[in-house]
Amino acid sequence: MKEQLEALKLEALKELENVNDSKALNELRVKYLGKKGPLTEILRGMGKLSNEERPVIGQVANEVRSAIGNGIQLKQDQISQRELENRLKEETIDITLPGRKPSQGAIHPLNKVIQDIEDIFVGMGYTVEEGPEVEQDYYNFEALNLPKDHPARDMQDTFYITEELLMRTHTSPVQIRTMEAKKGEVPVKIICPGRVYRRDDDDATHSHVFTQIEGLVIDKNVRMSDLKGTLLQFVQEMYGKDTQIRLRPSFFPFTEPSAEVDITCASCKGEGCRICKQTGWIEILGSGMVHPRVLEMAGYDPNEYSGFAFGMGVERIAMLKYGIDDIRHFFTNDLRFLNQFVRI
Numbered sequence: 001m002k003e004q005l006e007a008l009k010l011e012a013l014k015e016l017e018n019v020n021d022s023k024a025l026n027e028l029r030v031k032y033l034g035k036k037g038p039l040t041e042i043l044r045g046m047g048k049l050s051n052e053e054r055p056v057i058g059q060v061a062n063e064v065r066s067a068i069g070n071g072i073q074l075k076q077d078q079i080s081q082r083e084l085e086n087r088l089k090e091e092t093i094d095i096t097l098p099g100r101k102p103s104q105g106a107i108h109p110l111n112k113v114i115q116d117i118e119d120i121f122v123g124m125g126y127t128v129e130e131g132p133e134v135e136q137d138y139y140n141f142e143a144l145n146l147p148k149d150h151p152a153r154d155m156q157d158t159f160y161i162t163e164e165l166l167m168r169t170h171t172s173p174v175q176i177r178t179m180e181a182k183k184g185e186v187p188v189k190i191i192c193p194g195r196v197y198r199r200d201d202d203d204a205t206h207s208h209v210f211t212q213i214e215g216l217v218i219d220k221n222v223r224m225s226d227l228k229g230t231l232l233q234f235v236q237e238m239y240g241k242d243t244q245i246r247l248r249p250s251f252f253p254f255t256e257p258s259a260e261v262d263i264t265c266a267s268c269k270g271e272g273c274r275i276c277k278q279t280g281w282i283e284i285l286g287s288g289m290v291h292p293r294v295l296e297m298a299g300y301d302p303n304e305y306s307g308f309a310f311g312m313g314v315e316r317i318a319m320l321k322y323g324i325d326d327i328r329h330f331f332t333n334d335l336r337f338l339n340q341f342v343r344i
Contacts, residue, residue: 002060008038009064016071022079029072039065047074093337109202109329110211113318114193117213120237121191124230125213131174133197137164139173144254145293152253158201166273167197170311172254175216188218193314203324211314218290218307219301224257227287227308235284237264239321242269255288255309266320269324282320285312 012032019025028141031037039061053166085247107115137148146153156169174192193213202207217226228247235243243266247259265276272278288311292302315327322341324330329337 002056005039005060007065008032009067012068013071016068019075021078022078022083023074024127025075025079032068033065033072039068076297083210088206104342106338107344108330108338109318109322109341109344110314111113112344113314113321114211114213116238117234117312117314117317118191118193118332120234121215124233126189126191129174129192130194131168131171131177131192133168133195134161134165135168135173139167140166140168140170141296143176143294145291145297146253150253157196159199169198170193170196171212171214172309173312175214175309176294176298178216179218179300182299184299184301186219186300188216188307189216201294202328204267204328207315207327207331209331210327212311213296213314214309214311216290216309218295218305220305220310222306223343224289224308227310230260231285231310238317239263239266244270247287250286250288252286252288254291254294256291258286258288261287261310263320267323269305284316285310285313286322 012028016028021026032039032094034040072086098324114204122128140158141150141153142148149256158169159167161167167283171192171194174194178189178190178192179188192215195209196212197209200206202208215230217230228245232245242264243265244318246262248262250258250260252258260283262281264270265273265280265282268280268282271323272280276282290307290309295302295305315330318330319327322344
């Protein structure tokens with residue numbers, strides 16, 4: 001039996017020399033050291049040996065098992081090393097190439113303009129208020145002196161969800177909600193940024209969805225001159241100290257008197273050019289003194305309190321500030337357009 005074990009060891013080690021991959025090595029392991037292998041068969045016959053022979057054969061069997069196992073482990077290490085070297089050669093990375101700089105996002109130009117406008121008015125003591133985009137007809141029209149079936153509603157035709165719910169056409173409902181929450185307390189000094197919706201044909205200067213910022217001031221002895229001074233400070237901080245404003249009479253159902261606000265053309269400095277149609281002025285927003293009816297419906301005595309309101313389209317403010325000629329650029333997500341504003 002001792003001779004059988006020695007012969008088995010020599011056979012296994014000789015066969016091991018010709019193994020070159022992990023699969024063949026595993027097959028060799030099972031062949032010689034598995035439960036059905038020749039080493040196991042030999043060991044099963046140890047019960048027939050005498051008490052003197054049994055420990056001697058057991059020691060030899062353990063040596064044979066260790067020799068084969070060590071040989072297999074050594075061969076496994078060699079195969080693993082070779083496979084690693086081959087994989088490194090096949091998957092070589094040229095570390096001398098310059099790295100690819102990851103693209104970095106930036107704030108959208110509209111959001112930047114919103115932040116700029118908010119900063120200007122917060123610096124003047126205003127607070128920022130927000131409200132729902134899906135609004136009740138009462139807050140969007142009726143509380144703003146636009147009763148049902150009033151023809152002035154056609155100025156702001158919109159998307160109705162039900163007869164009493166619609167996509168808001170302006171952020172003026174936030175003004176009404178704020179005044180109601182104040183319950184007649186003053187001062188009210190807020191701006192209301194947000195997205196609004198109107199049924200319109202999209203072109204270079206119009207969009208069915210756009211961003212608006214409105215302002216409202218309610219207190220005692222608020223005058224039209226306060227409105228003009230506020231807007232003058234705003235436009236000079238937004239467009240430069242040389243910018244002037246002009247108020248033109250207009251009509252809005254929720255303000256009386258009402259005025260459109262023009263600024264000196266930034267392109268020609270008021271001299272007249274193609275952009276301002278040779279007038280030297282460009283319209284940027286609407287404004288006026290809060291209508292007594294609106295004050296009364298919101299819980300304020302128009303004989304004691306007065307106020308002014310204004311509203312501007314953020315896209316128009318941004319287009320004038322950055323010389324953008326098409327409002328649709330803001331919504332098409334064209335990186336060639338957006339990359340121009342990475343560092344603003």
